[in-house]
Amino acid sequence: MNDMRVVERDVDINELKMKARDVDVFYGDIHAIKNVDVDIEDKTVTAFIGPSGCGKSTFLRCLNRMNDTIDICRVTGTITLDNEDIYDPKVDPVQLRAKVGMVFQKPNPFPKSIYDNVAYGPRIHGLSSNKADLDQIVERSLRRAALWNEAKDRLNEPGTGLSGGQQQRLCIARAVATNPEVLLMDEPCSALDPIATAQVEELIDELRSQYSVVIVTHSMQQAARVSQKTAFFHLGELVEFGETGHIFTNPDDPRTESYITGRIG
């Protein structure tokens, strides 16, 4: 924890992008998220940290209604995106997910070529007018995900043939290509080497100029490096949420302190 650099942060207040109030999530009888309130600001990186199984992924999946695909999962409370309730029956989850993109914990490239993987979102949402346009989107996304150099000569080869870390970057490129307003990343660097991790962190920092990013991570250093806000979850509860600098240097809750110094986990 000694090398933890708490970088200079612009503490200027950004406008609120997403707001969660009194969110509870149940998997059948399991109460996975207990009464959580979180604010996701625009043009900000928010980190979710906490021990394994505490509900980080579950909460992240609430933010783009991915939990709808799990039969036994029930979400209560309100979550808004730009002051609109995303669980309102009027809201189309498909539309929502185009705005709130997601990179999953496990890499899940489609059984298609690398090119088609990245072009998937733009094609569905009609983001390109012609082939050249699409080529450009694909190249830019792959570059941002730090995969271009490795992939540029094998764009037509299957995405599933890449290594685990490359697949994860492909999934990041795929999510970025759709141009979301909020990007949810569930442990995007867990399979990456330090170099690729640094590149992805750079990307996150770059994305911050336009979008808001929510990242789940088990690496305290990473949370400290890339995020401006940090939320610490423990056993389904949100223990502490605030400025990253504050959480890492001067946490209010003893549990947060023990976790970031490595005593519980």
Next chain:
Amino acid sequence: MPLLWTLTIVLLLGAAGYVLGRRRAIASAGGDVRLLHSLPGYYGTNVAMFTIVPALLVLSVWMLIQPMIIQSQITAMISDSAIEAAGSRDLVMTDVRRVANGLDSAIAEGGLTEDEARALRTDSSDIRARLAETGVALGGDVTPEVLNAAQQYRTLSRTGNLLLSATVLVLAGLGLGYAYSRTHQEFRARNAVERAILSILMLASTIAILTTVGIVFSMLFETFNFFQLYPWQDFFFGLEWRPSFEGGSDLGLIPLLWGTIYISIIALLVSVPIGLFAAIYMAEYSSKRTRSIVKPLIEVLAGIPTIVYGLFALITVGPMLRDYFAEPLGLGTSSSSVMTAGIVMGIMLIPFISSLSDDIINAVPQSLRDGSYGLGATQSETVKQVILPAALPGIVGAVLLAASRAIGETMIVVLGAGAAARLDLNPFEAMTTVTVKIVGQLTGDTDFSSPEALVAFALGLTLFVITLGLNVFALYIVRKYREQYE
């Protein structure tokens, strides 16, 4: 000694070997199982295997070979005049076997003693009558030569069987002894069992392959005979199918093949879309509850015997198609038609396609769906662009399975499309398929030396080659796809 006994004794020896081997292994480790290389059960299994497997192998090979040897020895005994009198060597041999079996059953029922059977003479007793008493009917009087041969046959079989039992039992004992003596704390029984299991598995697949080869060869042989009697060009390229048992028939394959392909294509056109869409609905859209009701209901279709489908074609679909489509459109007045058979066969194939595809679609990992939904794709976009491509190899397999069923189907064709071979484009005409004609050529009084009967084998072989080609093609597609996407 009857075979069953030999078998039982071998198995008992094996069981004893298991117990002994296990016990010896444990004893060799001084009672401490942890000192053994393998678990005690492996030592037992190893001994049991050495006891049973070689013995059974010899048993089965022997049983295959013994009849052949006896047959050839007896055949050599029979004089040419006897053969001439009976018509052919095979007929004489049949007689010999019947008399031998008759004597056996007479002894078993107590009508004769062993010695009496051996001492029987044609001049001293009416064998035909005596055997008839015990329920064995013979076609004609037994000649001394046949009786003699039959008695010889019995003697040879008896000696053979005795020798067999002795060999097998000795072998089992040797195996047991050998494996038992090798059983020791250090012996790697686990590895030995592993190797043995491997060879059993290999044996099983070899048998499967050899059987296929055997089938092909028997067909090849008859087909070859057929082509000696009938020019192959006329068979493969003939446009007429007009067999007549007085000779001079036209045996062209094309009309039958055309009927087969036409009906199969219609069947697939009906079943693939319906089956696949039903599968997609069940796997992707329906709730668990609906699925648990719909799937078994569809599968009920698979349990209906094809003859019932045939009746449905004959009395319902056929007349309906004729009255509402064929006649108003001026396309024919026949109620048996390619369309009828094709549609009904398609209905029959729906559960194959839907059930298999449903399983395959369900096997596509949820993470792929999540990935697609997470990018804002709708359900149908996800199905079309991610799930179906991922499931494609399996679906191709399901379709080809359905295609081979369609090609091999007979009952629905007979009742739905009739048995008239015709080369026509009109789907409302009666036509027929290869399988129907195979049955047709082989039912009733058939003379297996005429081209009209032998053509059935040529047809069968052709079908075999076609389905084989279909499978190879499917493999090719699946593999190509795999290379691209996995």
